Amino acid sequence: MDMKTLRQQARERMNGACRVCPHCDGRACAGELPGMGGIRTAASFRANITALEKVCLRMRLIHEVRAPETACEVLGLPLSLPVLIAPLAGTTFNMGKGLPEERFAQVVTEGARSAGTIACTGDGTPEAFDCGLKAVEAVEGWGIPVIKPWAGDVFFERLERVAQAGCRVVGMDIDTAAITALAKSKRPVSPKSRAELSAIVEKTHALGLKFMLKGVLSVEDALAAEECGCDAIVVSNHGGRAFEAVPGTAAALPAIVRNVKEMTVLADGGVRSGADVLKMLALGARAVLIGRPAIIAGMGGEEEGVQMLLSRMQRQLAEGMLLTGCASVREAGPHLLA
Ligand SMILES: Cc1cc2nc3c(=O)[nH]c(=O)nc-3n(C[C@H](O)[C@H](O)[C@H](O)COP(=O)(O)O)c2cc1C
Known part of the structure; x- marks a missing residue:
């Protein structure tokens, strides 16, 4: 399958919910939520794109790097490249x-x-x-289920099921704590106090899993997450779907990285190419998550489409590393910034 066929099939299958634009930047689908868009004006979806566009890398061509290494380890998981697929739910709506x-x-x-x-x-x-x-169980727990910040016991019930599935890492997308539809539902969501977050992390560790907190955008939350024992945070604004008034993630990332001590910092939002991956790594992320590009790839080409997307990103990442003199993703950092 080629990319053109994949994109055509995705457009047809998604039936107008995604226009499969040449550049996925939140303009065509602004306010379409439920849907693929950013919330209301989609300002924070667009901010993800513009914040990344503002980042430039330092081109270096007089060096010894010949075969850049994209493989890495994230939260103890060996990965062929520092790109994970973001949690993406709700195919129907x-x-x-x-x-x-x-x-x-x-x-x-x-x-x-x-x-x-x-x-x-x-x-x-x-x-x-x-x-x-179920999908994660079918691959012997090789997945990271991300649970909503449910109030009460619902979170813990789901956490137990994730542990039984054999997963090594579990997440919580705390940035959905105010989503109106969920807040009004029979199972409300809520922000977490330090005591509540510590209890969640403690239980997760007792079950033998690592804990990843997704939806951190401020230094204060990052430090609180670290103090509560989180193993990782994802600097994320939920792809601009939770709150339109927040900055792009690439703009928020450097200050968070500067202040965090040991915890793994991941990031997502607007990552569309291998060059974008390298920019996030240069800003201090250990790895990135990709959302909408994976939806298009999966809808258009199923497993093969997702694999094609990731292989293309890996090639582009290696190309960017060659052009910046970066031998291994483990060595990527602020020295790559122009
Ligand atoms: C259709 C759709 C569904 C999503 N569902 C979830 C979800 O269930 N849980 C979650 O933590 N994030 C969810 N997200 C947010 C993504 O995990 C991710 O943070 C975001 O898409 C990254 O931005 P990008 O799409 O620009 O790559 C969803 C995003 C989209 C577009």
Whole structure:
């Protein structure tokens, strides 16, 4: 399959929910949520794109690097490249019913695994969570389920199921703590106090898993997450879907990285190419997550499409490393910035 066919098939399958634009920047789908867009004006979706565009890398061509190394380890997981598939749920209400929820979860999980990396799975409705977990169980726990910040026992019930599935890492997307539809549902979500977050992390560690907090945008939250024992944070604004008034993630990332001590820092939002991956690494992220490009790839080309997308990103990343004199992603850092 070629990219043109993949994109055409994605456009048809998603039935208008995604225009599969030449550059996915939040303009065509602004305010389409449910859907693929950013919330309201989509300002924070666009901010992700513009913040990354402002970052430039330092070109270096007089060096000894010949075969850049993209393989790395994230939270103890060996990955062929520092790119994970972000949690992506709601095929029915977000993705134009392009594939059934269960099939889509399988596509991203399997596609990521065949490319040598890993997919997160999402939450929101019981169906979405169940389908994600089923897909992860089918690959012996090789996935990172990301649970919503449910109030009360719901979070802990899901956490136990993630542990039973054999996963090594679990996440919580705390930035959905105010999503109105969820807040009004029978299972409300809420922000977490330090005591609540510490209890969640403690329970996760007792079950033998690492804990990743997704949706951190401020130094204060990053430091609190570290103090509460989180193993990783994802600097994320949920792809501009949680709050329109926040900055792009590439703008928020450097200060967070400067202040965090040991915790692993990942980032997502607007990453569209290998060059974008290298920019995030140069800003201090250990690895990135990709959202919408993976939806298009999965809808258009199923497992093969996800694998194609990741292989293309890996090639582009290696190309960028050669052009900046970066021998290994482990060595990427601020010295690569222009
Ligand atoms: C259709 C759609 C569904 C999503 N579902 C979830 C989810 O269930 N859980 C979650 O933590 N994030 C979810 N996200 C956010 C992504 O995980 C990720 O943070 C975001 O898409 C990254 O930005 P990008 O799409 O520009 O790469 C979703 C995003 C989209 C577009």
